[in-house]
Amino acid sequence: MNANTLFVAAEAQPLAKTGGLADVVGGLARALLQRGADVTILIPGYPRAIAAARDVRSLGAIHLPMALPPGHSPARLLQGQMPDSGVRVVFLDCPSLYDRPGSLYVDATGRDFCDNAQRFAALAHAATAIAAGETPLPVPSLVHAHDWHAALTPLLMRTRGLRTPTVCTIHNLAFQGVFPMAVAGPLGLPPESLTPDGIEFWGKINFLKAGIRYADRITTVSHTYAREILTPHFGHGLDGLLVHRAAVLGAIPNGVDTDTWSPRTDRLLPQCYDARNLAGKRACKAALQQRHGLPVDADRPLIAMGSRLTHQKMADVALDAIALALATHTDAQFVILGCGDPRLEAAFCALAQRHPQRVGVAIGYREEDAHLLHAGADMLLHGSRFEPFGLTPVYAMRYGTVPIVSRVGGLADTVRDVGDGTAPAARANGIVFDGESVEAMCAAMTRGLGWYGRQRHWRSLQRTGMQTDFGWEGPARQYLAMYGSLAPALAHVPVVDVEAVAAAPTVQPARGGRRPVAVPDAPALSPSDAGAAATPA
Numbered sequence: 070m071n072a073n074t075l076f077v078a079a080e081a082q083p084l085a086k087t088g089g090l091a092d093v094v095g096g097l098a099r100a101l102l103q104r105g106a107d108v109t110i111l112i113p114g115y116p117r118a119i120a121a122a123r124d125v126r127s128l129g130a131i132h133l134p135m136a137l138p139p140g141h142s143p144a145r146l147l148q149g150q151m152p153d154s155g156v157r158v159v160f161l162d163c164p165s166l167y168d169r170p171g172s173l174y175v176d177a178t179g180r181d182f183c184d185n186a187q188r189f190a191a192l193a194h195a196a197t198a199i200a201a202g203e204t205p206l207p208v209p210s211l212v213h214a215h216d217w218h219a220a221l222t223p224l225l226m227r228t229r230g231l232r233t234p235t236v237c238t239i240h241n242l243a244f245q246g247v248f249p250m251a252v253a254g255p256l257g258l259p260p261e262s263l264t265p266d267g268i269e270f271w272g273k274i275n276f277l278k279a280g281i282r283y284a285d286r287i288t289t290v291s292h293t294y295a296r297e298i299l300t301p302h303f304g305h306g307l308d309g310l311l312v313h314r315a316a317v318l319g320a321i322p323n324g325v326d327t328d329t330w331s332p333r334t335d336r337l338l339p340q341c342y343d344a345r346n347l348a349g350k351r352a353c354k355a356a357l358q359q360r361h362g363l364p365v366d367a368d369r370p371l372i373a374m375g376s377r378l379t380h381q382k383m384a385d386v387a388l389d390a391i392a393l394a395l396a397t398h399t400d401a402q403f404v405i406l407g408c409g410d411p412r413l414e415a416a417f418c419a420l421a422q423r424h425p426q427r428v429g430v431a432i433g434y435r436e437e438d439a440h441l442l443h444a445g446a447d448m449l450l451h452g453s454r455f456e457p458f459g460l461t462p463v464y465a466m467r468y469g470t471v472p473i474v475s476r477v478g479g480l481a482d483t484v485r486d487v488g489d490g491t492a493p494a495a496r497a498n499g500i501v502f503d504g505e506s507v508e509a510m511c512a513a514m515t516r517g518l519g520w521y522g523r524q525r526h527w528r529s530l531q532r533t534g535m536q537t538d539f540g541w542e543g544p545a546r547q548y549l550a551m552y553g554s555l556a557p558a559l560a561h562v563p564v565v566d567v568e569a570v571a572a573a574p575t576v577q578p579a580r581g582g583r584r585p586v587a588v589p590d591a592p593a594l595s596p597s598d599a600g601a602a603a604t605p606a
């Protein structure tokens with residue numbers, strides 16, 4: 070039997086990205102392939118993504134059992150390969166749904182596309198058709214749905230009576246795909262699922278609730294976040310259901326793509342460097358200062374921010390905290406790369422105009438610029454009100470840039486505070502603060518600036534971060550173990566020596582430091598289990 074796993078997702082790097090979801094889908098699929106697993110990624114047929122894939126060919130038309138607007142394009146599947154990893158990628162090609170200006174989910178003015186329910190229900194119907202063997206693709210042994218865009222899949226598969234195991238990974242519980250109840254019928258959702266015990270959510274339907282309710286396993290991307298989402302504060306209205314399903318909920322911390330994010334080989338940097346010789350980092354800092362019109366000075370501390378400028382990312386707090394830090398630390402420079410809330414974008418631009426010699430702001434989403442930002446800065450400020458994993462501080466650490474983070478979610482797991490002693494605490498790699506206040510964030514920057522002035526200790530913080538293993542090796546093993554426990558066919562996936570995979574980029578061997586997966590064995594689901602969800606409080 071040809072054992073294989075089908076990923077269903079709205080984003081996959083390097084084809085389509087708005088955030089960390091894409092990095093994880095693309096990076097995990099590559100890591101699984103390198104370990105001998107057969108993985109296919111199903112994503113929407115965004116024209117730019119199709120154009121960037123290799124060897125794309127049509128697999129023919131696909132029937133989607135849902136209503137689409139009159140005159141919609143016929144849907145078909147295309148198969149190709151990821152340009153970097155060679156992972157098989159399948160596109161749901163339907164131009165009337167996916168060929169449009171704007172980003173993946175919003176129009177050019179930043180408003181959600183009004184047919185996002187249709188766009189992503191179509192994706193779940195396509196996944197279900199593949200799982201049902203209605204397409205030329207091999208029938209998957211397991212279907213892995215990522216985030217709300219894919220989360221109807223376990224429900225639709227169950228409705229069709231398919232017994233293929235399903236996994237739903239929550240990359241961010243704040244985004245759930247909530248739509249008016251009136252669209253449920255036209256989307257082809259079973260009427261019996263439209264209750265509080267199914268996917269009803271305050272009179273509407275909730276796509277992510279379908280994944281949490283009906284998947285055989287639910288995972289999220291850090292241990293702390295897995296615990297937090299069981300509480301009302303972090304549960305976004307789904308904590309009741311998550312508590313109900315806690316027996317099948319677990320965490321597998323993300324990895325990062327250590328080839329793409331490596332200061333030793335990064336072609337986007339003016340000069341490369343590594344943990345033994347940080348000389349190249351000075352050139353990167355000079356380039357970053359120059360790009361933002363700041364005085365080029367290796368000794369002045371430079372604090373960067375690179376993220377969505379949103380409430381989640383505490384961008385509102387950072388705005389005031391940076392203004393406070395500008396007044397108290399007269400030598401510090403700041404560079405901000407981000408986009409998001411238009412009011413925050415404007416406020417950061419205004420701050421740069423008031424302090425042109427000390428603050429540089431670039432509004433936009435540019436992957437290339439994120440590399441120089443991480444390499445050229447001394448510190449990365451990354452406050453979050455909640456954070457499933459937090460890739461950006463991990464990228465920063467790989468570049469010897471010390472993260473300043475809030476103690477939530479994955480940030481609490483990956484960043485170890487330096488402490489207040491005479492030397493950094495054991496295995497410290499950053500600065501951690503509590504709460505959401507301007508004062509706490511500013512005090513954390515003050516602590517960072519204090520350590521920055523103590524060169525020997527600063528080097529030790531930098532090197533600890535650079536040498537920590539955040540690669541995909543460990544997480545990929547954990548996913549394979551989970552898949553094997555759910556789908557006997559996948560228990561026999563050959564776990565090959567990564568060194569032996571032809572053309573595979575170098576993968577660091579696991580050096581420990583990660584906790585084993587906390588996904589318990591799933592109890593057998595009885596039919597009645599499908600109807601016992603808790604109602605959100």
Ligand code: ADP
Nearest residue numbers: 088089376377407433434435436439459460461
């Ligand atoms: P989230 O997925 O919540 O946005 P993460 O820190 O986990 O946060 O991942 C963010 C990803 O998006 C990283 O790859 C980061 O480099 C990238 N990113 C975020 N904002 C920008 C931006 N303005 N320009 C380029 N890349 C960005």
